[in-house]
Amino acid sequence: MSTPREEEAAEFLRNHKIVELMNNLTSMLFFYRPERPKEFLISQLEQMKASRDRAVDSPCLFDNSNLDAVVGILDPANQGHITYAQYKEALKTLGIKNFNELPEGLESDRISHETFKREAEEGLVRSAATFQT
Numbered sequence: 001m002s003t004p005r006e007e008e009a010a011e012f013l014r015n016h017k018i019v020e021l022m023n024n025l026t027s028m029l030f031f032y033r034p035e036r037p038k039e040f041l042i043s044q045l046e047q048m049k050a051s052r053d054r055a056v057d058s059p060c061l062f063d064n065s066n067l068d069a070v071v072g073i074l075d076p077a078n079q080g081h082i083t084y085a086q087y088k089e090a091l092k093t094l095g096i097k098n099f100n101e102l103p104e105g106l107e108s109d110r111i112s113h114e115t116f117k118r119e120a121e122e123g124l125v126r127s128a129a130t131f132q133t
Contacts, residue, residue, distance in 0.1 A: 025041055062120075067116075071117065074116075081110035084103075087111040096127055097127070100119050103119060
């Protein structure tokens, strides 16, 4: 059973997305392995602040080339589309929790590469935006 103080602390962390922020920063540290980690973290926080203040994209681990690689894995025959099951699983694997459950191509179970990449980019940007809105 949690004390009122513990519940208050948990709510604070949840409301300010502190856990998500720390997870994003830690992931970026492991991915980039900068020579000067403290300066790198400061730079990432400054970029996040700028993205909040100017409504630009937050720093993100994945770029277009990474999404092209994911599409290549999902569609090795290069048919130009993936299934809805692949779409859903890939977005979840990328850590995207909230995504379009009714994407273009759902009715024919053929989600285009472009639709997948657009949804992935938007979801990754939302996931990277760990500042309070």
